[in-house]
Amino acid sequence: MPDRGGPAQPMLIAAGLRKHFPIPGGGAVRAVDGVSFSVAKGETLGVVGESGCGKSTLARLLLHLVRPDAGELVFDGEAVGAPRGITLKELRRQAQMVFQDSASSLNPRMPARDSVAFGPRVLGRGPAQAAAEADEALRRVGLDPMQFGPRYPHELSGGQKQRVNIARALALQPRLVILDEAVSALDKSVEAQVLSLLARLKRELGLTYVFISHDLAVVRHVSDRVLVMYLGSVAESGPADDVFARPLHPYTRVLLASRLSMDPDRRVEQAPIVGDPPSPANPPSGCRFRTRCPHAEPVCADRVPSPGSWDGHQAACHMVHPGSGHSAAALAA
């Protein structure tokens, strides 16, 4: 695929994405509520957050599998769905998605080769050409096409099924791959295999990844930059090393402190936070984290903190914005 916008043009820009799902009887689940970010070419953007933070809805918005209520998507310089922009069909060829549940994403009545060849067939390749492309994709993910091509999903292990899903995404020669909890359902030893595979494919094919996961260690491992989400909005974003070493948002700090120690002599003595996240149907006013935040002040209920710019290391927290009215911000400034 030609690199239309040049290396400096981000692969994907999302600006003010919003998706509210109406609740029968009134109200709405504010799944994604004004999310903006960009993904540079060849980088991996990690999106991390707990259930209900909107990360899976965000993944679907990026391919218009769910139509956004508001906001803009620009794929390599071309606005998605705009009159002179990129068409949805073309977007969904250049950007592919791998889902969490490797079994339910494959047709149980279709052998692996046919599943992988399906995309090329839809794009107009003849059966022989499509099968050849499928075999090439299977080989890329480490599955011998002669051995695994004819197998049905139930004849494959979880790791093998997820490899087939990755092959299916690659068969269309995408430039951007969105991985929505793509390794979360796998056993640890298999997860590590699939992560190595993803790293190799990225190098070989020059791919760009949006890697969505609830697992901090995995996100840290794969990402160049990360986006931390909480209740439908971005709490913090920045280079992965910075965010993990110097988290700015209290929620990010809590997430990091909730990690298990792996060392019986350094057990977590006290949980860093109590309770569960509130419902996205009824998020708190102002800063969404304020109901669980140890540093919350009146200003946090009154005003939504600015997320800051898209570049660098930013947090949507009144404490890091001088002049916000938060006592800690005054000290910082």
Added chain:
Amino acid sequence: MTGAAPLAELDDLRVQFGAGPDAVQAVRGVSLHVMPGEVLCLLGESGSGKSVSMRALLRLLPPQARVTGGVQVEGQEVGRLSGRALRALRGGTAAMVFQEPMTALDPVYTVGQQIAESVQQHRGGTRAAARARALEVLDLVRVPDAARRLDAYPHELSGGLRQRVVIAMALACRPRLLLADEPTTALDATVQIQILVLLRGLQRELGMGMVLVTHDLGVAAEVSDRVAVMYAGQIVEQGPVRDVLRRPVHPYTRGLLASVVRADGVEAPGIPGSPPDLRRPPPGCAFAARCPAAVGACSAAVPAEQKVGPGRTARCVRVGESVAA
């Protein structure tokens, strides 16, 4: 009870599902014990037989399961218990916390009714007394505003609160043995650590023995005293949690530890291949096909369980060498 008598014990447990050539040998000779007040973690990946082994302790396996070997809880052979004694065991002497709090709770009863029902079943007494005990245990598991939550239905609670309710229900009749099957796997990270800290605290406070099934090394490190690592229906390594996590002896345990994705960005190699088909388990060591250290002898016969240190065993023919290494 003396400290020397185990609270629960499995002796050469074997569990087979189905019959004929396609029967699945889910558990293939598991022996273990839990002492009073001790936390034993069964650590393994999916299909390793860890949940099946734990469920055998309460005879919770489906009728088509063919179970052989000894299963004892407080000296009683569980396989021989009558209906009445079995009911006293389940939820009385021993109680279980399941993975999915939503499916473990009945959606059409309030949490108070569900806890009280178990109390009345096991301890008798009035409905009011059972309800009072329900309130007491909800407080014990730190459910905020417990009196109000007594009349809540499961769907009205968050995931973390539901799991607290499931734990409260398990504790209602003061079990001496608590079984927990992946109790935090369905929970978010910030909630998982709350539940683990709670479980560990309660286990100590109430002096219960506990068997915890998990696939997560981090969970094992947070709560267990001893770990039994399972692979393909067998315990491949067993010992104190510190020793096993710091100086794993069995190549599978080593591979598992090396598969943990670390924050330092070092590539985790994983373990190549996948576990054997338990309809046709290999005659030798089940891990041999994936093992970097495999030799001819590995495929000949299942390696015997060998003592490799104080309270430690491993099933590996090369274990003498790897300890020396």
